[in-house]
């Protein structure tokens with residue numbers, strides 16, 4: 001018995017327990033010194049270092065109810081609570097004032113943390129999604145110029161031709177799952193505008209998308225593992241990264257060769273010939289690894305997010321005939337013509353519908369940050385946040401708050417946006433300096449696709465009566481796809 005108690009694992013456990021207790025005491029005394037009140041803590045066993053909470057969290061992920069689980073935790077512990085995990089703590093908050101400070105006023109001290117870089121960099125390298133500080137500023141400055149109105153307008157002709165092909169394959173009055181079709185469409189449109197080469201033409205068909213999905217799933221798993229991701233290896237993930245890197249590297253080489261050839265003057269160039277990678281080559285020059293990192297970061301940021309938004313929008317529309325009819329009424333004045341940027345932006349009701357979809361089903365339901373110095377967040381209570389603490393911004397839970405969105409917050413009701421101005425209480429594209437760079441791009445692409453569906457089909461109805469079920473990887477998607485019947 002004596003030997004068991006003195007065994008190495010027991011000693012480690014006992015030392016960690018003492019360390020954890022000292023860490024919490026140090027935090028409490030610093031908090032008191034700053035005259036800040038204590039934060040609610042999630043109920044956890046004092047002896048398991050948060051493994052019990054992690055276990056419950058990963059169970060909820062397996063059962064496709066991460067968002068439900070998070071909501072329930074917020075209802076139980078309040079808008080802000082802390083979870084202690086493996087010798088550090090994670091602050092969960094859905095409080096608009098804290099989010100404003102974290103993403104806006106105190107942006108510089110809340111960075112991405114090293115865990116995110118470790119999780120994503122085997123695939124994404126040092127791109128806008130993985131870096132903080134000056135490296136991020138440089139990437140943001142470089143990429144921002146490629147999301148102007150003219151650049152967004154330039155993708156519309158390619159979107160129209162690919163969407164026309166998609167719609168031809170959708171039989172009127174028969175069940176179809178739109179989600180995989182939208183994923184393919186957004187991948188084809190994105191790769192064409194990013195690389196000048198659509199993966200739709202790639203043989204063997206689907207290899208790029210397949211590897212891309214494996215790489216994304218690997219990154220999501222690595223992100224969930226947090227500090228433990230340093231120990232994670234998976235040959236399937238590594239092989240997928242290599243395959244995608246090789247593919248993109250070839251396109252980068254083509255772009256670099258293209259650059260060394262005489263170019264038409266900017267005036268004589270067709271606006272629709274715009275290729276993101278070629279524009280980056282002009283900006284960065286000969287740095288193949290950096291070029292690959294930048295295009296892959298944009299592809300990851302833009303593809304599943306937009307496909308998720310359009311699929312969930314169609315899922316909800318198929319269950320809300322009244323909203324579909326209102327939308328048909330709004331677009332009827334265009335008599336079936338393809339809409340341009342300004343016309344798409346003028347569709348008020350459609351913009352309310354998209355806002356409401358993104359409120360109920362935030363495509364990025366949780367945003368992670370880590371604080372790099374001690375600070376106090378202003379808000380309902382002054383909140384002491386200790387250097388190194390990780391913060392989970394619960395966007396999904398915030399978007400369901402009844403005190404912000406009303407007692408009917410769980411209902412799909414686009415009309416609420418006629419008067420609602422929730423400010424920092426509504427952040428589907430995040431906020432502050434790191435606000436989504438592709439927001440306008442995504443909304444125009446989604447609006448275009450939905451308008452074309454409205455113009456081509458009289459009705460959209462569900463082909464199964466399953467309620468919405470989530471799957472959360474890097475972003476949110478519908479677990480059961482978007483199974484509907486479109487009727488002409």
Ligand code: HEM
Nearest residue numbers: 301302305306309363364428429430434436437438441442
């Ligand atoms: C419905 C569609 C989309 C949603 C809901 C969305 C949401 C978001 C959110 C919440 C962030 C902040 C993430 C964080 O700080 O951790 C973000 C960042 C970003 N998004 Fe989007 N996004 C969408 C579409 C797009 C598209 C289409 C593109 C590009 C083609 C794009 C490019 C980016 C980039 C580059 C960032 C990083 C910005 C930075 O860190 O400075 N997004 N997006």
